[in-house]
Ligand SMILES: NC(=O)C1=CN([C@@H]2O[C@H](COP(=O)(O)OP(=O)(O)OC[C@H]3O[C@@H](n4cnc5c(N)ncnc54)[C@H](OP(=O)(O)O)[C@@H]3O)[C@@H](O)[C@H]2O)C=CC1
């Protein structure tokens with residue numbers, strides 16, 4: 462069981478996560494969530510702690526998948542930044558725990574996970590809702606989410622133009 466947690470740094474997460482594997486896994490996880498079966502997924506609504514002095518929030522996002530033996534939580538801080546600020550708008554960490562013993566098995570950089578997971582679920586919903594023959598992808602903003610959405614949408618769909 463125990464032993465120190467593995468630390469998975471940002472560059473390692475980047476190497477390990479691929480949309481072509483992430484999307485099918487998320488589709489399965491979303492399907493399990495929709496079943497409302499607590500042995501499949503327990504995922505309470507995110508708890509947020511206001512960081513008023515810093516115009517931000519800490520979000521705590523736990524999930525337990527009993528049948529898959531997965532217990533984890535994301536911790537994400539997000540902020541309203543001043544115009545022109547170079548500080549990150551969000552910073553996230555994901556903890557993986559052993560559900561039987563409760564020890565932390567892995568501490569993962571959550572920034573790439575946040576960027577890719579969020580874009581991947583947008584792509585999954587677009588697969589279902591996008592009109593066939595859509596030719597133009599429009600993205601508002603040009604930050605982290607814009608880039609990850611650009612990456613996944615251009616990887617799995619064919620657009621003539623991106624605005
Ligand atoms: N649902 C989820 O799971 C997640 C949601 N988010 C949300 O997604 C959003 C983007 O996050 P992220 O990409 O990390 O943030 P970034 O700070 O990397 O990017 C934000 C972008 O929005 C632009 N922007 C800000 N204000 C305006 C405005 N008034 N009009 C037009 N553009 C504007 C910024 O432009 P400029 O740089 O010029 O200021 C920047 O390009 C945030 O609201 C965040 O909370 C993020 C992660 C996960």
Ligand SMILES: O=C([O-])C1=[NH+]CCC1
Nearest residue numbers: 520537539551553575
């Ligand atoms: O779910 C998430 O990771 C976030 N929601 C808003 C900012 C980050």
